[in-house]
Amino acid sequence: VTEPVSRRRALGLAGALAGGAAIGGSAIGGAVWRSSADATAGPSAGATPPPTPVAFHGAHQAGVTVGPQAHLMAVGVSVAADGPDALRALLGRWTVAAERLTRGHQVAERSPSSRLPPVDSGEADDRDLSRLTITLAVGEGLFGSPATDRFALAARRPPALAAVPPTAGEVLRPHLAPADLLLLVAGDDLQVVAHAVRNLISAGAGQVGWRWTLSGFGPPAGASATVGQPSTHRNLLGFREGTANPHPEQAGFDEGLWVQPSDGPAWMAGGTYVVLRHMVLDLAAWDALNLLDRERVIGRHRRSGAPLGEREELATLDLAAEGPDGRPVTDPRAHVAVARAATTGAPMLRRSYNTAAAGPDDPSGEAGQLFLAFARDPATQVTPVLQALAEHDLLSGYTTTVAAGTYAVLPGTTAGGSWADALLSSTP
Numbered sequence: 001v002t003e004p005v006s007r008r009r010a011l012g013l014a015g016a017l018a019g020g021a022a023i024g025g026s027a028i029g030g031a032v033w034r035s036s037a038d039a040t041a042g043p044s045a046g047a048t049p050p051p052t053p054v055a056f057h058g059a060h061q062a063g064v065t066v067g068p069q070a071h072l073m074a075v076g077v078s079v080a081a082d083g084p085d086a087l088r089a090l091l092g093r094w095t096v097a098a099e100r101l102t103r104g105h106q107v108a109e110r111s112p113s114s115r116l117p118p119v120d121s122g123e124a125d126d127r128d129l130s131r132l133t134i135t136l137a138v139g140e141g142l143f144g145s146p147a148t149d150r151f152a153l154a155a156r157r158p159p160a161l162a163a164v165p166p167t168a169g170e171v172l173r174p175h176l177a178p179a180d181l182l183l184l185v186a187g188d189d190l191q192v193v194a195h196a197v198r199n200l201i202s203a204g205a206g207q208v209g210w211r212w213t214l215s216g217f218g219p220p221a222g223a224s225a226t227v228g229q230p231s232t233h234r235n236l237l238g239f240r241e242g243t244a245n246p247h248p249e250q251a252g253f254d255e256g257l258w259v260q261p262s263d264g265p266a267w268m269a270g271g272t273y274v275v276l277r278h279m280v281l282d283l284a285a286w287d288a289l290n291l292l293d294r295e296r297v298i299g300r301h302r303r304s305g306a307p308l309g310e311r312e313e314l315a316t317l318d319l320a321a322e323g324p325d326g327r328p329v330t331d332p333r334a335h336v337a338v339a340r341a342a343t344t345g346a347p348m349l350r351r352s353y354n355t356a357a358a359g360p361d362d363p364s365g366e367a368g369q370l371f372l373a374f375a376r377d378p379a380t381q382v383t384p385v386l387q388a389l390a391e392h393d394l395l396s397g398y399t400t401t402v403a404a405g406t407y408a409v410l411p412g413t414t415a416g417g418s419w420a421d422a423l424l425s426s427t428p
């Protein structure tokens with residue numbers, strides 16, 4: 001008896017069926033594969049090309065500008081391996097594994113014998129690719145200090161990692177403290193996402209230690225192909241999220257997001273930084289607010305997402321607009337007003353996911369937001385906004401930050417290359 005070969009077989013079969021007008025679903029890889037029984041449903045099923053993987057290799061890592069997927073698992077990992085060579089080997093192995101997983105393959109070639117435990121746990125066999133992306137970021141801990149410089153990285157530490165100081169409203173949980181490595185694993189099928197996390201951790205056995213996982217859910221599968229599109233989704237306050245995000249067609253998008261060669265350290269060129277925060281919402285207090293007060297706190301209309309006094313979600317937010325009584329239409333302490341006023345340069349790119357654990361005994365539970373902001377320079381793009389929000393934002397009365405960390409998202413990789421290439425290169 002041998003274990004099933006790989007997800008490739010299922011995908012290859014589905015790809016073959018596509019030629020016979022057998023596959024339905026969205027064009028951007030969010031679709032669920034039809035079984036061959038479904039394929040007989042008739043001509044109305046239509047022919048849609050098989051999903052293509054989100055490209056793993058490139059100048060930048062995948063998972064930053066792809067349209068928000070339905071699920072995210074952010075996984076904090078400590079590195080047990082010792083020395084640059086061990087780190088290089090670990091990251092090399094993980095790059096190969098991650099690239100395979102995003103193409104729908106099992107994490108590694110199958111075990112030589114069915115008397116050995118299979119290398120892949122198998123629960124993603126026959127599942128769609130689901131726009132799986134696996135993004136690796138490194139935390140301050142990896143860079144050690146001159147005294148304890150396990151990986152000879154102390155001189156390569158990006159100063160930006162220390163850019164976000166603590167702010168008011170944080171009640172940080174020690175077990176969620178920043179980790180050496182952060183894996184951002186996202187996709188439209190939670191089973192595919194969880195499979196990737198489980199098998200990557202297994203592939204690093206002995207070299208890495210799992211620290212924590214923060215899981216969130218976002219828009220339905222295939223809602224938008226790239227970030228910053230008008231199709232926003234709702235957070236647990238019922239408001240549209242992501243409206244004012246920059247989008248890739250906008251002038252200056254790349255310059256606001258990706259580290260440029262002149263920024264330093266040179267090895268980070270093509271990477272970016274991610275500020276992660278897990279924020280718990282006081283939904284009981286929020287639910288007691290009337291609609292007008294909720295809209296005043298956010299500074300947008302709940303239903304449409306439009307700025308107050310406007311009808312369209314994408315209408316211009318005019319903080320100087322006054323009502324007939326001469327008072328500002330948008331309260332200067334509204335979330336969007338404070339955030340907008342504190343955004344003086346290129347805006348950060350927000351990719352937030354909802355988190356929920358509501359139950360009958362505790363209706364608020366741990367409902368909240370897994371907030372991710374990507375920026376070329378967190379010191380100028382994120383820190384001032386965080387500080388202004390902590391001080392003035394009406395919404396801060398309803399949020400508690402329980403986890404916070406800043407990570408360097410490594411530059412992209414080339415085919416056959418490794419996440420270690422830039423980090424451990426000879427470039428300073």
Ligand code: HEM
Nearest residue numbers: 235239240241242243244245279336339340369385386399
């Ligand atoms: C639980 C926490 C949070 C919730 C529920 C929340 C919710 C929202 C909502 C509903 C909007 C309006 C729609 C949009 O443009 O996305 C918004 C905008 C925004 N938020 Fe938040 N947010 C949270 C935390 C944060 C944090 C921690 C930051 C900064 C580090 C932040 C920065 C921003 C920015 C920059 C905007 C766009 C403002 C503009 O220029 O129009 N938010 N947020």
